[in-house]
Amino acid sequence: MCDYMRKNIEQQEKRCVKNVSAIHDDVLQQIASGNVQPRPRWHFVLRNLLLWLSGIILLLVGAASVSVVIFLVQGHAWEMREVFGMSGPTFLLQIFPFMWLLAYVVFLFTAESFIRKTRGIYRYSPFLLSLVILIVSIFVGLFFYALKISDHLDAQLGKHVPRIYQTLDQRRNYLMHRPEGGRVMGVVQAVAGTRFDLQHPRSRKTLLVDFASLPPQKRSLIVVGEKVLCLGKWNQIQDVFEASDVLSPPPKRRKDLRMR
Amino acid sequence: MVETSDFTVASDEDLARISLRDPEAFGVLMQRYEGKLLHYIMRKSSVTREGAEDILQESFLKAYRNLNSFNDRLSFSSWVYRIVHNETVSQWRKASVRPEGHAIPIDDEFVDRLIAEDDVELGVDRDILQSHVSQILIHMDEKYRDVLILRFMEDKSYSEISDIIKKPPGTVATYISRAKKQFHKFVAQQRSEIINDV
Incomplete structure (x- = not known):
């Protein structure tokens, strides 16, 4: 900045100083009276x-x-x-x-x-x-x-x-339980013949599942109290899910959430 | 160690430290800065002179209360400007008003300095533009107006502006660049109005 500009600014500031001595005195007075103290x-x-x-x-x-x-x-x-x-x-x-x-x-x-x-x-x-x-x-x-x-x-x-x-976690449940999409997930409630009740873990609604067409080696997974994922077709007229395959729920998920 | 008799030659930073045990040192600091800061408040805001004095007084009281937060990483000047800057903004917000006019005229060299640094021809006679600078500044975004005032009226470096407005130096450089562009834009918009005025 050139000298002329600096001088001009200083002159303007000096004009202000003439009127601020009262502020200066007032602040010092407040400090002296103990009303204002530095925070620790x-x-x-x-x-x-x-x-x-x-x-x-x-x-x-x-x-x-x-x-x-x-x-x-x-x-x-x-x-x-x-x-x-x-x-x-x-x-x-x-x-x-x-x-x-x-x-x-x-x-x-x-x-x-x-x-x-x-x-x-x-x-x-x-x-x-x-x-x-x-x-x-x-x-x-x-x-x-x-x-x-x-x-x-x-x-x-x-x-x-x-x-x-x-x-x-609802989307995961939705993914696993879509009768119209050919999959239902839940806990086996009661087995009677080739049918069992499957209770959905969240809604607690029960759905009838028919496993007549299930291979014999897969039937061992159908145990009361266990959670299963059934794949197949939903018969809307009879309101029964016809399972063609049964799987254990996702193995790596923690157990208590899987079973809920 | 600076003795009481040496207050006038002591650095601002030394005085700030001494002020904790001797308020007279704070008095010397106030004397050094009151003119500059009052000028700054009036440049930055639309308050009356009395309003600016109130802000300045409150800022000095805040500075004294917060003396222990001052550290050597900052210059005292930047630190006290930051307090005044924040206090002025705070007063605006309390009053919920946008600045409508500068309490004192913009100093004559503002436009010269702006043009000199940017090497840009504004396309309007300098003296005519000078009379419209206040109006142009009022219409600018607050953050851009602030950096222009600090850079071209208060003559602060990028690093000092960074400490005052608490933004990284890179951001300050960006703000200044955008502020100049916005200033030029408003000058262009007002050019016809200025010519009609003439």
């Missing part, structure tokens, strides 16, 4: 620490969401993809736990906003910060998955908040 240093240190801590906790929760997503996708009955006659991407879309993905995004976004408020972080590019948080959360999520934290989390949620958790 620990207040700021603690605030910064809490912001970091909150950000890191949210990041870990986000990472836990990643581990559960991996667990649910990995643990799904991929071998049934062909039974359902679906392509890989279609099957993935059907089973993908989008609610967990949403939870992951929310936790990550909140973690980022907390970390951004910590001292000095604003100097870093938001894109870079988000990328670092994303990469860290995925790596920690993989680590959690390897430690089987995801299994435990999935089991605990299924046990303590079954209604909410199964609502989130």
Whole structure:
């Protein structure tokens, strides 16, 4: 900036100074009277620490969401993809736990906003910060998955908040239980001759299944209290599902949810 | 260690540290900055002079209350400008008004500096444009107007602006670039109006 410009600015500022001595005096007076005191240093240190801590906790929760997503996708009955006659991407879309993905995004976004408020972080590019948080959360999520934290989390949620958790899992139930689509899933209730009652785990509705055309070696799977997945054809007129095959439910899913 | 008698030659950062045990040092800091900051508030907002003085007083009180949060990673100037910046924005929000006019005229060199840095011909006589700068600034987005004021009126570096508005230096550079484009756009829009005025 040239000298002339600097001088001009200084002159304008001096004009302002003439009228602000009252502010100066008033502030000093308030300080002298003890009405205004500096906040202790620990207040700021603690605030910064809490912001970091909150950000890191949210990041870990986000990472836990990643581990559960991996667990649910990995643990799904991929071998049934062909039974359902679906392509890989279609099957993935059907089973993908989008609610967990949403939870992951929310936790990550909140973690980022907390970390951004910590001292000095604003100097870093938001894109870079988000990328670092994303990469860290995925790596920690993989680590959690390897430690089987995801299994435990999935089991605990299924046990303590079954209604909410199964609502989130509804698409999977829908995938497995579609009489008009040639598949029904449920718990065997009572066997009489070549027919048994199959109770759907969520709706508790009972459907009559006829297994007369089932190969003898498969009939051993039909045990009262066990969960089965039946493939076949739904006879709407007689309101009976004619099973041509019976399978055990997805083997890798945790047991209590499978059986519910 | 700076003694009381050395206040006038002490750096702002030293004075900020001394202010915790000797409020007179804070008085010296206020004297150093009150003119600049009052000017800045009035450039940035539409408040009256009395309103600007209220904001300045509240900002100084906040600065004193938060002296322990000041650290050497920032210059005192950037730190106190940030407090004033936030306080001014906060007062706008409380009043729920958008600035409608600058309380003091824009300094004469603003346009010169803007043109000099950008090497752009605005296509309007400089003196005529000068009288319309306030109106153009008012219509600009707040974030762009802020960086233009800090860069071309307060003569702050990109790094200082980054510390004042708490955005990365890269973002500041982007804002300044966009602010110049927006300024040029408004000048182009107002050109016919300016010519008619003449």
